[in-house]
Each structure stands twice: as C-alpha cells, then as structure tokens.
Amino acid sequence: MRNQEDSFLSYSKRKSSEVLIGTLKLGADNPIRIQSMTNTDTSDIKNTAEQIIRIVNAGAELVRITVPTSYIAEKIPLIKEYLDSQNYYTPLIADIHFSPKAAEISAEYIEKVRINPGNYTDLKQFKHIEYTDDEYREEIKRIEENFIPLIKICKKNKTALRIGTNHGSLSDRILSRYGDTPMGMTESTMEFLRICKTEDYNQVVISMKASNPIVMIQSVRLLVETMKKENMYYPIHLGVTEAGNDEEGRIKSAVGIGTLLADGIGDTIRVSLTEAPEKEISVANALINIFKPDKLSLYKPLINLKSFNFNGFEYSKRKTFAVETIGGDYAPVVISDIKKEDSVEILQCGYNYNDILKSFEETDLSSDYVFIHETSEFISKKEILQETSGNKKINFISIDSQDFIHHNFKSTGNKNNFVYILDVSNSVSPVHAARTFFIYLIEQKINNPVIIKFNIPIYNEYHLTEASAIIGALFMDGFGNGIWIHTNDENLSKVRELSFGILQACRTRITKTEYISCPSCGRTLFNLEETTAKIKARTAHLKGLKIGIMGCIVNGPGEMADADFGYVGTGKGKITLYKKQEVIKRNIPEEDAVEELLKLIEQYS
Numbered sequence: 001m002r003n004q005e006d007s008f009l010s011y012s013k014r015k016s017s018e019v020l021i022g023t024l025k026l027g028a029d030n031p032i033r034i035q036s037m038t039n040t041d042t043s044d045i046k047n048t049a050e051q052i053i054r055i056v057n058a059g060a061e062l063v064r065i066t067v068p069t070s071y072i073a074e075k076i077p078l079i080k081e082y083l084d085s086q087n088y089y090t091p092l093i094a095d096i097h098f099s100p101k102a103a104e105i106s107a108e109y110i111e112k113v114r115i116n117p118g119n120y121t122d123l124k125q126f127k128h129i130e131y132t133d134d135e136y137r138e139e140i141k142r143i144e145e146n147f148i149p150l151i152k153i154c155k156k157n158k159t160a161l162r163i164g165t166n167h168g169s170l171s172d173r174i175l176s177r178y179g180d181t182p183m184g185m186t187e188s189t190m191e192f193l194r195i196c197k198t199e200d201y202n203q204v205v206i207s208m209k210a211s212n213p214i215v216m217i218q219s220v221r222l223l224v225e226t227m228k229k230e231n232m233y234y235p236i237h238l239g240v241t242e243a244g245n246d247e248e249g250r251i252k253s254a255v256g257i258g259t260l261l262a263d264g265i266g267d268t269i270r271v272s273l274t275e276a277p278e279k280e281i282s283v284a285n286a287l288i289n290i291f292k293p294d295k296l297s298l299y300k301p302l303i304n305l306k307s308f309n310f311n312g313f314e315y316s317k318r319k320t321f322a323v324e325t326i327g328g329d330y331a332p333v334v335i336s337d338i339k340k341e342d343s344v345e346i347l348q349c350g351y352n353y354n355d356i357l358k359s360f361e362e363t364d365l366s367s368d369y370v371f372i373h374e375t376s377e378f379i380s381k382k383e384i385l386q387e388t389s390g391n392k393k394i395n396f397i398s399i400d401s402q403d404f405i406h407h408n409f410k411s412t413g414n415k416n417n418f419v420y421i422l423d424v425s426n427s428v429s430p431v432h433a434a435r436t437f438f439i440y441l442i443e444q445k446i447n448n449p450v451i452i453k454f455n456i457p458i459y460n461e462y463h464l465t466e467a468s469a470i471i472g473a474l475f476m477d478g479f480g481n482g483i484w485i486h487t488n489d490e491n492l493s494k495v496r497e498l499s500f501g502i503l504q505a506c507r508t509r510i511t512k513t514e515y516i517s518c519p520s521c522g523r524t525l526f527n528l529e530e531t532t533a534k535i536k537a538r539t540a541h542l543k544g545l546k547i548g549i550m551g552c553i554v555n556g557p558g559e560m561a562d563a564d565f566g567y568v569g570t571g572k573g574k575i576t577l578y579k580k581q582e583v584i585k586r587n588i589p590e591e592d593a594v595e596e597l598l599k600l601i602e603q604y605s
Contacts, residue, residue: 007264008310009436011296011429014224014264016235019203021160022091022111024061026205026267027235033268034284035062035237036277037095039521039528042072042079049082051277056090058278059285062268064093064114066521073105080109093162095521096120097169100146107153107161112205114162117188121146122171129176139173144195151201160203161196165189166241167210167219168562182313185210185219186226193232204234205268211242211516212562213256213505214315217476220260221312235267242516242548245274245532247498249517250283250461251468252505258469259476261291262431263312272519274532274549280519286465299429301436302405305443310477317478318438320449323394323419324380325368326481327449331509333368333482334499335451336492340374346384348492360384364511364543365500368482394419396451401433402426404440413446420448421484424470425455431473438479449481458489459498468502475506513542516563517549524551526569526590534594535567539601547597548578565604567597579604 007014018028026033036055040048042065052063067073076094083089094106094113100120107113121143131139154161165188170180178184185208196204208223210216220236227234240256243249253271260266271283322328338345343353350366353359368381378396395417399407401424412418427433434452441448452471456463467485474480483499503509517532518524528551535549548563566578570586575593577585577600588596 007262008312008432009301009305009439010299010432011262011293012264013293014236014266015233016267017202017233019160019205019235020158021062021093022089024091024111026160030267032261032266032288033061034059034281034288035064035093035268035270036060036280036284037064037270037272037519037521038066039277039519039524042066042068043075045075045078045082049079049086052079052083052090052092053086053088054278055281056088058281060090060278060281062091062093062112064095064270067094067096067102067106069099070101070105073102073109076106076109100150103150104153107150107157107159110159112160112162113150113154114164114207115150115192116164116166116169117192118166118169118171118174120192122173127172127176129172131173131177136173136177140191143191147192147195148199151196151199154203155199155201158203160205161201162205162207162237163189163192163196164207164209164237165219167212167215168241182215182219182222185215186223189223190226190230193227193234194230197230197232202234205237206234207237207239209239209241211240211252212507213240213252213259213472214476214507216240216256217259218313218315220265221263224265225313236265237268237270238266239270239272241272242518242550243272243274244515244517245529247464247501248505248515249273249275250465251472251498251501253283254287254465254468255472255476255502255505257287258291258465259431259473261287261469262296262429262473264293274517274519274529276529277519282461283465286462287469289462290466290469296429296432299427299432301432302402303436303440305436305439310439312477315476315478318442320447320481321414321416323417323449326394326419326451330481332475332480332503333451334496334503335369335371335378335453335482335484336367336496336499337371337373337484337486338492339372341370341372341379346370348496349384350493350496351384365497367496371484393417396421398423398453399437400426401430401437404437409444409446413444413448415448418448419451419481421451421453423453423455425453430454430470434474434479435477438474438477450479451482451484452480453484453486455486456489456495457487459487459491459494463487464498467498468505472502472506475502475508510544513539513544514546515549516546518551521551524569526551526573526575531567531594535597538594538598542601542605545601545605547601565597565601567593 016027091111096103208219243252271280320327351360424430546563548566550568570576574587
C-alpha cells in the first residue's frame with residue numbers, strides 16, 4: 001500500500017501545509033518543532049509560568065498547559081502576563097478534555113488549543129452502541145453543532161487548533177463502529193477534519209497517540225494516506241503517550257517517533273516521559289538530529305526494486321527459516337561481544353555464576369550469542385551454560401548495508417546454516433538502507449535470518465535514542481531476527497539491556513514488566529514520578545505483566561485496555577484500581593494504594 005515515492009526506501013519529507021502558532025511557523029518547509037507540557041496546577045500562576053520558563057530554556061518552542069475548566073481558562077492571560085514580564089513569548093497550547101466551553105474561552109487568549117475528539121462532544125461509558133447509517137449521520141451533525149463555534153472563535157482570533165486523538169480515549173461511538181483499531185483512530189480524527197475543511201479553517205495540526213508504538217505508527221500512516229485521498233495535508237505532531245520513564249520511556253518514544261520520522265512524517269514532536277518535563281527536550285533534540293532531512297536525503301537506494309510492495313498499516317513479520325534458535329518462529333535474539341572468553345566478561349552478558357556448581361546460569365536478560373574478539377568466534381547460550389566453545393553449526397555472514405549488492409547470495413541464500421549480520425552503521429540513512437536490503441531479500445525469495453548490527457561509540461542518552469529509533473523502525477516493519485549493538489564502552493551490561501529494551505518496546509520479545517505511565521500534567525492527582533518508582537521497585541520481577549499508572553481518568557480507563565492492571569488517580573489523594581477495564585477497588589487512600597495494587601496482582605495472577 002506504500003510505494004517508493006512515500007519515502008519508504010529513500011527519504012522524502014511529507015508534504016504538509018503551514019500553520020501559524022502565534023509567530024511560530026509549523027509544517028511545510030519549516031524545521032521540526034519541539035514541545036513539552038507543564039505538570040503544575042495551572043491555577044498556580046507563578047509555579048506554572050516558572051515551569052514554562054524552565055521548559056523553554058531547555059529548548060522547547062511550544063508549551064502545552066492543562067485547562068480542565070472555564071475557570072482555569074480565564075487564568076491564561078495572567079500566565080501570559082507573568083511570562084511577558086520575564087521576556088518569554090513562547091506560544092502556549094491549551095489542553096482541553098470534556099469542556100467545549102473551556103476550549104472556546106482559551107481560544108480567545110492563547111495561540112493554540114488542543115482538543116481530543118474522543119471526549120470533546122462524547123462521554124465515555126464503555127458501552128457498545130449499534131447505529132444505523134442515518135443515526136450515525138445524526139451523531140456527526142451533533143459534533144458539528146458543538147465544534148463549529150470553536151472553529152469560528154479560532155478563525156476570529158487567529159488561533160491554531162490541534163485535533164489530538166488518543167488511543168486510550170476513543171469515544172464509545174467510534175469504538176462501536178470501528179473498534180479499537182487504527183481505523184478507529186483515523187476516523188475519529190477525520191470526522192473533525194472534514195468539518196474544518198467545510199468551514200474553510202486550515203490552521204490545524206493533528207496528533208494520533210497511543211502507548212503502544214505499533215498502534216501509534218499504523219494509525220498515523222493510515223491517517224496520512226486517508227488525508228491524501230481527501231486532499232488534506234495538515235501538519236502532524238508525533239508522540240508515544242504514556243511511554244513511561246528512564247530508559248524504557250526513551251526507548252519506546254524513539255521507536256514510535258523515529259519510525260515515522262524515517263517515513264518523512266512529522267512536523268512537531270513531544271517525548272512524553274514520567275519525569276520533569278524539561279528532561280524530555282534532549283531526547284526530542286536527539287531524534288531530530290538523527291533524522292535530519294538534509295542528511296537522510298543524501299542516501300540513494302543501491303538497486304531499483306521491480307515489484308516493491310509494503311503494507312505499512314499492518315504488522316507482518318518477514319518470513320524466514322530457523323537456524324538453530326535464530327529466525328523462523330523463534331523470538332529475536334540478542335548478541336553481545338566481549339574481548340575474550342572469561343568469567344568476568346561473560347557475566348557482563350547477563351549470566352550469573354553459581355559458585356557451588358561451578359557453572360553459569362542464564363537469566364531473562366542473558367545474551368543468546370556472544371562474539372569473542374580474541375578468537376573472532378561466536379558462542380551460543382547453550383555453549384556458555386555447558387562451558388563448551390567453538391560453535392560450528394552456524395555461519396554468520398557480515399554484510400554492510402551500504403554495499404550488499406556485492407555479496408554472492410547464490411552461495412549463501414537459502415542455505416540452512418547461514419545467518420546474515422546486516423551492519424547498518426555506515427549508512428547516512430540506516431533505516432532506508434536496511435529496508436532496501438530486506439525488500440531485496442523478499443523479492444529474491446531469500447529467507448535467511450538476519451541480525452541487525454549497529455555500532456555506538458559510547459552508551460549515553462543520545463546513542464540510546466539513536467539505536468532505539470533505527471533498530472526499532474526496522475522491527476516495527478517486521479524486519480530482523482536479532483540485535484547486535486556493538487560498542488567500545490566498558491558498560492556492556494547497559495548496551496545488552498538496551499537491546500532487550502528495544503525488543504520489548506517493539507513487542508517482539510517480552511523479558512520484563514511493562515509500565516504504561518503518563519507523563520503527568522495539571523490533572524494529575526498524585527506524585528506520578530514517585531509512585532511509578534515505588535510500583536516499579538515492587539513489581540519489576542513480574543515478567544510480561546503490563547501495569548498502567550495514570551494520573552487521572554482522561555486516558556486512564558482507556559489505556560487499561562492494553563494493561564493487565566491499572567492504578568488511576570480519581571480524586572485528591574484517591575486511587576482506583578483496575579483489572580483491565582474493570583474497576584476492582586474505588587477511591588483507595590493514596591498511602592494504601594500501592595499495597596492494594598500488589599494484593600490485586602497476587603489475587604488475579
């Protein structure tokens with residue numbers, strides 16, 4: 001469904017219209033803009049304004065603030081007044097849920113308003129409703145009646161608008177008709193965009209967010225294709241919502257945002273972390289630097305593919321045969337490299353040593369294969385545990401993505417003991433070079449497994465983001481049977497954990513607990529960062545379990561659909577616990593809630 005012109009095999013920036021947010025130009029040929037969001041109580045003018053200043057000083061060009069009520073909307077001029085007194089004029093965005101009146105008041109004062117189509121005119125009750133076509137058209141008319149007044153105010157005040165669709169807060173109406181799908185996300189957005197187009201209002205930006213990067217990527221791709229068919233080219237804001245904190249939040253965000261930046265999609269981004277908002281900016285800057293259009297545009301595909309066809313709207317894993325535990329139906333493997341084969345080095349590869357048995361024991365984060373530089377040989381997990389060496393069953397063939405056309409595939413292709421190691425490190429556009437390689441293999445019906453290798457000089461936030469975005473983009477498209485991140489850094493353990501983290505974010509290999517935690521905002525009803533740390537400390541051993549930690553009910557119950565258990569703020573100092581979307585315990589005092597969550601997990605696990 002996507003073709004070469006769509007920037008899958010060689011980079012080209014998606015065409016988008018230009019939107020003015022105050023004096024800031026967004027979309028078209030303008031740079032990708034970075035934004036973040038305050039997590040203060042917006043009615044606290046000084047605290048909110050000072051946090052905005054910290055976010056701007058960190059490098060944000062747009063800042064979103066929570067506006068839950070008309071009362072808070074009336075405070076916007078006071079915030080802007082304080083900022084003006086400090087010589088800060090960065091455009092602000094009012095974040096609206098549930099209250100059209102708050103949106104209309106905000107549009108009088110602020111440069112941009114964000115509304116959520118899932119709850120702007122609909123109440124979410126998790127009810128399935130059967131509509132006839134006529135009844136559904138009546139629902140669209142109801143949306144128009146509620147939405148057009150805001151459009152008129154925005155036009156009058158030259159206020160921009162973001163239609164911000166969240167996977168966790170799709171309306172009952174959309175879920176009943178389209179399901180919890182990228183199509184549902186797309187139609188939820190298109191209903192509002194069609195009204196904007198009819199009203200000749202074009203100062204519109206769109207976002208499609210989910211805590212699952214796969215859903216986010218497929219939804220944005222489908223929306224872009226749908227808009228193109230209807231001659232719409234609105235700019236797109238990218239983000240993975242409820243990404244979490246620490247390395248996990250950065251990896252998940254890089255995978256989702258990076259895949260779409262490689263596609264040439266994205267005019268503004270936010271990295272949503274359960275941390276102080278100013279910490280989001282360096283990760284966003286890294287992503288923009290990794291996917292610089294002028295750099296990626298230098299890459300030209302090595303070959304012209306005859307029958308290229310790729311469906312970017314559905315996940316489909318490339319077909320391969322298995323070579324021992326690599327490829328076929330096996331989960332992707334992780335390769336580490338060490339200088340020499342000794343106990344100290346092997347411990348860095350995620351193994352424990354049993355002093356009594358005098359042997360190694362594996363963990364969930366043990367490398368599957370280890371490359372030893374001293375001997376230029378690979379040893380497998382099985383050989384490490386049996387204390388043998390010299391793996392002769394697999395032939396690992398190194399191929400540079402910049403030069404793969406010179407490999408003699410006739411001598412290795414479809415031979416059942418050959419695994420390709422595709423090194424993508426040397427390309428100016430690693431994602432496009434690797435995609436070309438994989439599509440070539442598919443065209444030639446070559447089904448050997450492929451390990452994706454990427455070199456990083458040191459382990460730090462920038463290179464974590466870089467490896468996650470590049471390798472993650474390939475796994476998101478169904479390419480790759482393993483990861484090998486090579487580094488000269490002494491911290492081999494962190495690099496190995498990064499490999500497993502990328503596979504977890506791509507949901508291709510689950511090795512630990514997954515946390516779906518929101519980045520906090522003015523609606524948050526408890527200290528989200530501290531609570532997330534407490535829950536992580538008590539549940540990190542629960543491999544494969546998904547736990548949602550939500551500051552409020554806006555996306556909380558919806559995102560519970562993707563979590564096994566949910567911890568949601570529902571009142572000042574009050575927490576409600578969920579098992580998937582089912583409420584189990586309501587209004588638990590915050591000081592007791594973590595213990596109650598643990599009891600709930602124990603009861604149902």
